[in-house]
Amino acid sequence: MTDTQRLAEALIRCPSVTPQDAGCQTLLAERLRALGFVCETIESGPDDFRVTNLWALRPAATPDAPVLVFAGHTDVVPTGPLEHWSSDPFTPTVRDGxxxxxGASDMKSSLAAMVVACEEFLRSHPEPALAIGFLLTSDEEGPARDGTVVVCDALRQRGQRLDWCIVGEPTSVQRTGDMIKNGRRGSLSGRLTVKGIQGHIAYPHLARNPIHLLAPALAELVATRWDEGNAHFPPTSWQVSNIHGGTGASNVIPGTVVVDFNFRFSTESTAENLQQRVHALLNKHGMREGQDYELTWTLGGQPFLTPAGTLLETVRAAVYEVTGTEPDVSTTGGTSDGRFIAKICSEVIELGPPNATIHQINEYVDLSDLHTLQRMYHLVLSKLSALALSSSTVHDKT
Known part of the structure; x- marks a missing residue:
């Protein structure tokens, strides 16, 4: 059993369903303190949803050294029906490799690989030319109000410098390293309540059916091309997630219909522009805000993008060196905590194991992927440290 597997199994044993950390960060902090990291626990949120965050930093010998941060989450989604699992979800089990x-794939294996990569790197480079940080939360799978965003706000207020960040989200498709995320689309949700007049279905002239009122606008919303995307992002999409109207009786015209929807938007659109266009479309179909409808908005995150630069090119080179293949670079998929980190760090990428079984019954990771991922993280540390040392040497000579 490798050190990475051993640590991944220890983390899986912790039943850290959002927002519980269940001891994961304590376990990781013990390993990091032994390496010279200064570890700080930052708790946030109400008593009934208390979130645990860990900020750990191992300073470099020089105060102006660049800072590489490994980021991720210790929380996992609920297990679902236990009887559908082939083995207990919080008892790590190896079958057929x-x-x-x-959490095996999302994302306790990444955390284990990050820590072991640091241990091995610091054994051979006890005084690296860069500082190393860890930013961990137990509120990524939840509402994400008291997790990474809180730590980032605290770091911003302190003036903490972050140069590069690797988020361990499961980004790969078939094998570890075949896809890197260098950005994510923005997420904007809306809840639209269209108002009518409830009545007997046999007397429609005495009622006003909100579903009929909504239907033409809904058809146009579905058909609208919001933007064309760009070289980094696919076109913005609009999707209905829930729709509800009616009392449950077949002879009652409902008084309201409620539609939940979501935009996943590219950098070609803004949240403000999308909101304005939706309101304009509803008005076009004869619906007046406040009188005929109400619409509340929730901005889940702005889009972010890390263009070609030091971090992206270093990670691509490390992946190629370990696997012999060029990784795809993509911005597809859901949101991640990278959206918060990107506000205080200009270069943020995501690299983790395959995501085929994340959030599923019988979630798993191939044992070979644990070793592959640890080697990639180790190589990135080595390459960035060498770059930092080279830059520092040139600076000293000048």
Missing amino acids: KLYGR
Whole structure:
């Protein structure tokens, strides 16, 4: 059993369903303190949803050295029906070369690989030319109000410098390293309540059906081309997630219909512009805000993008060196905590194991992917440290 597997299994044993950390960060902090990291626990949120965050930093010998941060989350989604699992989700189990357990892929294996990569790197480079940080939360799978965003706000207020950040989200498709995320689309949700007049279905002239009122506008919303995307992002999409109207009786015209929808938007659109266009479309179809409808908005995150630069090119080179293949670079998929980190760090990428079984019953990661991922993280550390040393040497000579 490798050190990475051993640590991944220890993390899986912690039943850290959002927002519980269940001891994961304590375990990781013990390993990091032994390496010279200064560890700080930052708690946030109400008593019934208390979130645990860990900020750990191992300073470099020089105060102006660049800072590489490994980021991720210790929380996992609920297990679902236990009887559908082949083994207990919080008892790590190896079958046919795969490690099963909740969080095996999303993302306790990444955390284990990051820590072990640091341990091995610092054994051979006890005084690296860069500082190393860890930013961990137990509120990524939840509402994400008291997790990474809180730590980033605290770091901004302190003036903490972050140069590069690797988020361990499961980004790969078939094998570890075949896809890197260098950005994510923005997420904007809306809840639209269209108002009518409830009545007997046999007397429609005495009622006003809000579903009929909504239907033409809904058809146009579905058909609208919001933007064309660009070289880095696919076109913005609009999707209905829930729609509800009616009392449950077949002879009652409902008084309201409620539609939940979501935009996943590219950098070609802004949240403000999308909101304005939706309101204009509803008005076009004869609906007046406040009188005929109400619409509340929730901005889940702005889009972010890390263009070609030091971090992206270093990670691509490390992946190629370990696997012999060029990784795809993509911005597809859901949101991640990278959206918060990108506000205080100009270069943020995501690299983790395959995501085929994340959030599923019998979630697993291949044991071979644990070793591959640890080697990639180790190589990135080595390459960035060498770059930092080279830059520092040139600066000293000048």
